[in-house]
Amino acid sequence: MDLHKRLKHFINAFTVVTLSIWWPNIGVAAVSCLAAINPTIQRQIEKNNFVINRSLDDYAQNLMQMPTAFYMLLAAIPQGAIVVDFGAGQAKALKQLVEYYPQVALGVAISHTKPENFESPAHLGERFDYIDGGYVEDLMAAGKLDHLKGRVKFATDFFGAFSYTHDLPRVIQTYVDLLEVHGRIFVHFSEKKNIVKKGNQELSLIDWLSKIPGIIVRRQSDKYAGHGSFYIQKVNEQVMVPQNLKIKKIEAASGVPVRFYDMN
Numbered sequence: 001m002d003l004h005k006r007l008k009h010f011i012n013a014f015t016v017v018t019l020s021i022w023w024p025n026i027g028v029a030a031v032s033c034l035a036a037i038n039p040t041i042q043r044q045i046e047k048n049n050f051v052i053n054r055s056l057d058d059y060a061q062n063l064m065q066m067p068t069a070f071y072m073l074l075a076a077i078p079q080g081a082i083v084v085d086f087g088a089g090q091a092k093a094l095k096q097l098v099e100y101y102p103q104v105a106l107g108v109a110i111s112h113t114k115p116e117n118f119e120s121p122a123h124l125g126e127r128f129d130y131i132d133g134g135y136v137e138d139l140m141a142a143g144k145l146d147h148l149k150g151r152v153k154f155a156t157d158f159f160g161a162f163s164y165t166h167d168l169p170r171v172i173q174t175y176v177d178l179l180e181v182h183g184r185i186f187v188h189f190s191e192k193k194n195i196v197k198k199g200n201q202e203l204s205l206i207d208w209l210s211k212i213p214g215i216i217v218r219r220q221s222d223k224y225a226g227h228g229s230f231y232i233q234k235v236n237e238q239v240m241v242p243q244n245l246k247i248k249k250i251e252a253a254s255g256v257p258v259r260f261y262d263m264n
């Protein structure tokens with residue numbers, strides 16, 4: 001570890017310990033803050049140092065048990081619908097979706113970082129948009145997604161914000177606020193890399209989501225050990241995502257990070 005990194009770690013540790021002694025609650029806030037700026041994950045996200053070019057076929061193979069079911073769902077998207085991919089990377093899948101399904105009025109790719117070599121799909125004209133420059137939860141707070149509120153019919157998150165955020169309740173709140181009533185988001189994530197504890201009991205993130213009033217959560221596929229897919233359907237106009245899930249620690253492994261949560 002170089003001197004700069006050592007110094008940074010020392011200052012972080014010193015701040016947390018000092019704050020914890022002076023005011024235990026601030027200590028807790030500071031620990032989550034440390035998780036928030038976990039340097040490896042930050043670097044990964046900023047440099048797009050992971051797979052960012054999955055195709056629509058990759059999404060279809062994994063988001064539902066049967067790819068044909070996924071394609072049937074896309075074919076049934078009604079005229080004028082808005083579709084969003086959260087954590088879109090190169091947005092290869094979304095570009096294909098908008099191209100193949102002409103009834104989709106607008107496809108919006110949202111990502112922390114737009115890849116430098118991103119190829120803008122000129123042939124899709126105003127039917128495609130890419131919003132970047134921040135975490136989706138912060139873009140929402142800054143009002144940059146207001147035009148999509150309550151208007152998204154169909155959405156996806158394939159190892160996107162759901163897998164990388166340090167503030168999952170805020171990401172889920174963003175997703176449900178953007179969905180229209182009966183709209184759905186399909187998520188693919190690594191279940192084994194998300195460890196949720198309530199006391200001594202271990203839960204799945206899907207269990208936590210399933211308890212939120214106003215949404216329906218359905219597991220779709222766990223074809224590959226530990227990798228799961230599910231969808232969330234918004235059924236009430238107003239959905240309040242409880243803030244009872246706090247991240248304790250993030251370990252940056254290869255691929256998606258391992259996250260440890262406490263639920264109260």
Ligand SMILES: C[S@@+](CC[C@H](N)C(=O)[O-])C[C@H]1O[C@@H](n2cnc3c(N)ncnc32)[C@H](O)[C@@H]1O
Binds near residue numbers: 048052111
């Ligand atoms: C592993 S890549 C997946 C890209 C794409 N879904 C695919 O499968 O090809 C993760 C993507 O999520 C984005 N990302 C991660 N956390 C995010 C957040 N909180 N808000 C917005 N984008 C995020 C990254 O910038 C990156 O584009």
